[in-house]
Amino acid sequence: MTLNVRAEILLKTLIERYIADGQPVGSRTLARQAGLELSSATVRNVMADLEEMGMVRAPHTSAGRVPTELGYRVFVDTLLKIKPLNTSEVQKLEHELLSNQDPQQLIENTSQLLSEICKLTGIVMAPRREEQLAFRHIDFVSLSDRRILVILVTQNGQVHNRILQAEREYSSSELTQAANYFNETYSGSSMTDVRRALLHEIQQDSEDMQRIMKLAVSMARAAIDPDDETKAKTDDLVVSGESNLIDIPELGDMRKLRKLFDAFTTKRDLLQLLDQSMRAGGVKIFIGSESGCEALADCSLVTAPYTVDGRIVGTLGVIGPTRMAYEQVISMVDITARLLSSALSAGNRLESSGR
């Protein structure tokens, strides 16, 4: 299944042409376009070979050829040359992402920028593995009755809040005192350490304090543990620019479109995919059924992990039709992941890393 040079050039030309205008490409067009001095008949012979190898197929006898998933695969793996992004767009990106903003806002902006520039759907998975993130600040606010609002801030400035039902009412001074104690004692420690220390303290402290400790522990778990709360699960993924997919002719089928949008709402499958692509460093591409997700049948997903202080903490990417402009999208995703990494890391230094 190795291709000779000519077949490669023709496949590449065919895919580029098909990506550009969405029409099956005939031998005549291809012969002219490819820049090789070949007749259409010769091209037809090559196409027959490519078809046998499963790289292209003909929608019907008298149509031209379109790439198959395998064809795209070969294209992105070996034929495609990354197109550097338009400089002004890079600058826009830098400007938008490297300005001061809180992490949640930053994640949302990133997703939106991805979608706007690619004219597709952008997705960003919020940082995971915050277990290892340091605790910075906690606060308890008494609401009505026994409801206590717990606000927890992690090292990167992300704010989590949740309401807990207490067993008795607490005065605000009690709560303030507890919060101050926490902040003085544990600020800067890692979440896991805080949790461990709390569990230890519970066993020897006064009864009143115990209760608050317990609250804090359960709060810490709720805010941090991704498996503990559905809220955390779905809030972890930001999807933007869904409507960009409506125009796309391949998805013109309402059923497909519906499935896709439902997947955006559910988020479960997407999160799983992104989680999966988090392990591999660098840009990763799922073409059509490769994603294993039915809703993404005619779509491709281009992802890249991003880091905080060198450690991979999340993934971002772009979803579009299988027939998408991979060259631009890949570099877009790549650069965005890097910019987001430096925006999230202390000091805003731009990291360099291979794709």
Next chain:
Amino acid sequence: MTLNVRAEILLKTLIERYIADGQPVGSRTLARQAGLELSSATVRNVMADLEEMGMVRAPHTSAGRVPTELGYRVFVDTLLKIKPLNTSEVQKLEHELLSNQDPQQLIENTSQLLSEICKLTGIVMAPRREEQLAFRHIDFVSLSDRRILVILVTQNGQVHNRILQAEREYSSSELTQAANYFNETYSGSSMTDVRRALLHEIQQDSEDMQRIMKLAVSMARAAIDPDDETKAKTDDLVVSGESNLIDIPELGDMRKLRKLFDAFTTKRDLLQLLDQSMRAGGVKIFIGSESGCEALADCSLVTAPYTVDGRIVGTLGVIGPTRMAYEQVISMVDITARLLSSALSAGNRLESSGR
């Protein structure tokens, strides 16, 4: 333009039939369906009258009649009898909405429930006019450099947070001290009072404190003033179940669908509409072009304001095709608004109010 009883019955029957199956209704069908002992010829005469009055129209010469916007208007204003909701659905609603949750979460759940039960798109505008809401708690957390995270909790438990750039670095004890002072002094006062008091204090306090005060003031404005921040504007509206609109045949046109989804993303027009319907108490219905919003051309919007402790603070509603099951949707929106009101009000008592 007054209708006699027979015309009313026929119009009502026609619209109900059309809502049910989306096909133009012919005189034969209508004569049988209406329960009046009339021939199709008589019905045809009435239809000609209704057409002249602009209540119905025929897509073409030999099709039946479909309602016009005016027809729908008359229908919802005078002909429709509200259908009480399925009891089990009401219970589900009550159960979901009256359980303890923080306001933001509650708003999102409400929107989702609206969309799920109506199988349309649910929208909820987050509480406005929080100027009048009492201040409950503030907190300052120092992030890197001079960035200070300000967390502000309003009386209803809503958490706002924002990052501010300070002129110098503050130690955490300074910040804690400032926060404690704030919370002790102002907790329970109205936002406007807090702001006023702060402005006053600034003029006599020490210089260090001044700076923090200023921060707090600007924070308070940023978190509260709806015109001050774009974030506040767009975060104010929660839209759910957009994908329910994909299946709807009237919106099968990709252009229309695209416009609609873009409107959901932009939110501006929707917010304006909801704001407008906030003034009128009770359920309000915008049919087709009545909304004045191009994207909603073939849609209707059913809204109802909700209250906190008796004061109207926001609006919620449902967006669907003009041909929607108004009876169910109206009562759904009505009951949801009431349930949300009591869920947001202290003590969770169910209020009664006319529609």
Next chain:
DNA sequence: CTTGGCACTCTATCTCAGAGAGTGCTAAAG
């Protein structure tokens, strides 16, 4: 191995005719 030529296939589009649905009008009946 490449190329020109040719028969063949499949789609897309147009037209045409017939069936079906529903109307408007008229004239007669209540």
Next chain:
DNA sequence: CTTTAGCACTCTCTGAGATAGAGTGCCAAG
């Protein structure tokens, strides 16, 4: 004056050819 039956008319929808166009596969010659 209202209602009804009857009838001609209009419009859409569907399926059947017919035709043009695009592109292929294969063969035989270069």
